[in-house]
Amino acid sequence: MEPVLFFLGSWWWIAPTAAGLGAVGYGAVTMPRRRARRLELDAARHDQYRAYQALQSARADVRAARADALSAKAARGGVPFAATPPEERRAIQAAKAAERAAAMHLRASRDRLKAVQVRFAQSGRSAPLPLEQLLARHDAIAARWLVYETDAGAALSFPQMLDARHPSTHAFLRAQHDAQRLRPATARAKMTAAQFVEYRDAVGAMEAAFDVAERDAQDTARRGVAGLRWNSPPPAVTPPTTAQPTSPQPTTAQPTWPVPSRRAPSEDH
Numbered sequence: 001m002e003p004v005l006f007f008l009g010s011w012w013w014i015a016p017t018a019a020g021l022g023a024v025g026y027g028a029v030t031m032p033r034r035r036a037r038r039l040e041l042d043a044a045r046h047d048q049y050r051a052y053q054a055l056q057s058a059r060a061d062v063r064a065a066r067a068d069a070l071s072a073k074a075a076r077g078g079v080p081f082a083a084t085p086p087e088e089r090r091a092i093q094a095a096k097a098a099e100r101a102a103a104m105h106l107r108a109s110r111d112r113l114k115a116v117q118v119r120f121a122q123s124g125r126s127a128p129l130p131l132e133q134l135l136a137r138h139d140a141i142a143a144r145w146l147v148y149e150t151d152a153g154a155a156l157s158f159p160q161m162l163d164a165r166h167p168s169t170h171a172f173l174r175a176q177h178d179a180q181r182l183r184p185a186t187a188r189a190k191m192t193a194a195q196f197v198e199y200r201d202a203v204g205a206m207e208a209a210f211d212v213a214e215r216d217a218q219d220t221a222r223r224g225v226a227g228l229r230w231n232s233p234p235p236a237v238t239p240p241t242t243a244q245p246t247s248p249q250p251t252t253a254q255p256t257w258p259v260p261s262r263r264a265p266s267e268d269h
Helices: 001-010 014-037 039-075 086-122 131-151 154-157 169-183 193-226
Strands: none
Touching: 001 169, 014 039, 014 131, 039 131, 039 193, 131 154, 131 169, 131 193, 169 193
């Protein structure tokens, strides 16, 4: 019994150490996926924080506009009940409109955060990661664009989609370049919430720009087809016919109007 007690007294620390190492190993294995699953939630919180900062900045702009109006009124003599000059009044109105817009953005970001929290709580381990969904969305837009580069029929029908000189096509190509620049190498790449938000916004801008460019190209092609005109209509093609004997058509006498006589007057008169 004494050897067993001596062994336990000498090596008692092995069990806690092994348990600690196992917990650390499990955390190291599962932490990346948990962080990847929380990426959309962290991005929604980041959006809410940015909206809150924008609201605080808009409120500061309102106070600054009112202070400028008071300074301008004081410079004009400081009349207590004088009307605010038009320039300062317009500046205050613009600042208040920006404050209302910032407040609505903050309210929308809070609602979006609640929706993401519910979706995160209901998603299982087998659900696709937020970055995987965003990459699939990016690939879908690229596939739609690739149709116009590889399909000769689509390229001939809508040549504007391949013309970078057109404003809408140029805007799409620029948005595509920005999204490709921010695209991570793999779906398991480590990204911060700010980086995810930047890439998500770039993909959204790319999708919107492609829709505008495609709609514009279709409208241009439709107007071009509707505007086709010919100088003269093409001659009608009639099938050959065999000569048939024709009978003389009866002619009807045309009525003649009486013409007054032009005889010389008689010598008897």
